[in-house]
Amino acid sequence: MIDQTHVEALYDCDVIDNKGEKIGSVKRVWLEDGTGKPMWAEVHTGLFGMKESFVPIQQGQVTGGAITVPVAKEQVKDAPGVQTSGDHMSDREQEALYRHYGMIPRAKTGEHDRLGGDAAEVTLSEEKLDVGKRSVETGRVRLVKHTVTEEQNISVPVTHEEVRVVREPAEGNAGKPFADEQAEVTLHREEPVVRKHTEAVERVRLEKDAVTEQKDVKGQVRKERAEVERDSER
Numbered sequence: 319m320i321d322q323t324h325v326e327a328l329y330d331c332d333v334i335d336n337k338g339e340k341i342g343s344v345k346r347v348w349l350e351d352g353t354g355k356p357m358w359a360e361v362h363t364g365l366f367g368m369k370e371s372f373v374p375i376q377q378g379q380v381t382g383g384a385i386t387v388p389v390a391k392e393q394v395k396d397a398p399g400v401q402t403s404g405d406h407m408s409d410r411e412q413e414a415l416y417r418h419y420g421m422i423p424r425a426k427t428g429e430h431d432r433l434g435g436d437a438a439e440v441t442l443s444e445e446k447l448d449v450g451k452r453s454v455e456t457g458r459v460r461l462v463k464h465t466v467t468e469e470q471n472i473s474v475p476v477t478h479e480e481v482r483v484v485r486e487p488a489e490g491n492a493g494k495p496f497a498d499e500q501a502e503v504t505l506h507r508e509e510p511v512v513r514k515h516t517e518a519v520e521r522v523r524l525e526k527d528a529v530t531e532q533k534d535v536k537g538q539v540r541k542e543r544a545e546v547e548r549d550s551e552r
Contacts, residue, residue, distance in 0.1 A: 320356045320378050320385070325349075332384040333361050333373055335391040341373065342394075344385070348372070348407060358407070358415070359385070363394065371397050374419055389419055444541035461524050478507030 320328075325347050333341040346360035359375045371394045378387045397418055400411045481503065493499075 320375050320380065322349075322354055322356065324380050325356055327380060327383075328356070328359060328375070328385060331380070333359060334384050334386045335394070336386070336388050337390060339391045341387075341391050342371070345370070347375075351406075359387075361394065371395070372400055372415055373397075374415070374421065393419060440544055442542040442544055445539035447535065447537045447539060449535050459524060461522060474510045476508040476510060479505040481505065 328344050328347050331344055333344060335341050342361040342363035344359045345362050347356050348358040348360065349355060350357045356375055358372045359378075361371050361373050363369045363371050373387055373394050374389065375385060375387055378385045398411075398414045400407060400415070402411075
C-alpha cells in the first residue's frame with residue numbers, strides 16, 4: 319500500500335500497469351484532503367509524454383524505482399480529463415475517475431473497493447462428502463469333515479458247478495465187468511468276498527468371491543453463498 323512515506327520517491331518514477339507495461343512517469347502526486355494519503359498520480363503519457371492522465375495509486379506497489387498499479391494501460395489512456403483548480407480536484411471529477419477505473423470510494427477515506435477484474439472478493443467454501451470404505455466382518459463359514467456310515471448293496475455275479483450225468487454208448491474194452499466202481503468229481507462255487515480300501519474321491523474347498531454392489535450414502539454438507547448488498551445512495 320502507498321502511504322505518505324512514499325510520496326517523495328514517487329516523483330519521476332515509472333508507472334507500470336497490471337500487465338507489466340510502462341504507462342508513463344509520475345509528475346505530480348495528489349493527496350486526500352484531511353488525511354494526506356496519496357490518492358492519484360498525475361502521469362505524463364503519450365508518444366512524447368505530452369498527455370497528462372490520472373492514475374489511482376492507493377493500492378500501488380513501489381519496487382525498484384517504479385510503482386506498479388492494479389489498472390491496465392488502456393484504462394489510463396481512456397481516463398477522463400480533469401480540470402484542476404488551485405491544486406484541488408472536485409468531488410465530481412474524482413467520482414468520474416472512480417467510475418472509470420471501476421472503484422467504489424469509501425466514505426471520508428481515500429480507500430476504495432475495486433470492481434471488474436480487480437473486484438473486491440470473498441472466498442466461498444463448501445463441504446464435500448469424503449466417502450471411503452472399510453472392511454467389516456459379516457460372518458464366518460467353516461468347512462467341517464465328519465464320518466457317516468451307510469449301507470451299500472452291490473450285485474456280484476458268482477458261479478457254481480453242478481453235476482450233469484452224461485450217458486453214451488461204450489466201445490472197446492469193457493473194463494472190470496460186474497465189479498463195484500465209483501467215480502467222483504469236485505464241485506466248486508464262487509462266493510462274494512468283501513474287503514474295504516480307502517481312496518480319495520473328491521476335494522472340497524472354500525473360496526471367496528468379491529461381489530460389487532451400489533450403496534447410497536447420505537450426509538449433510540454446508541455451502542457458502544454470496545449475496546450483494548448495496549448501501550442506499552446518499
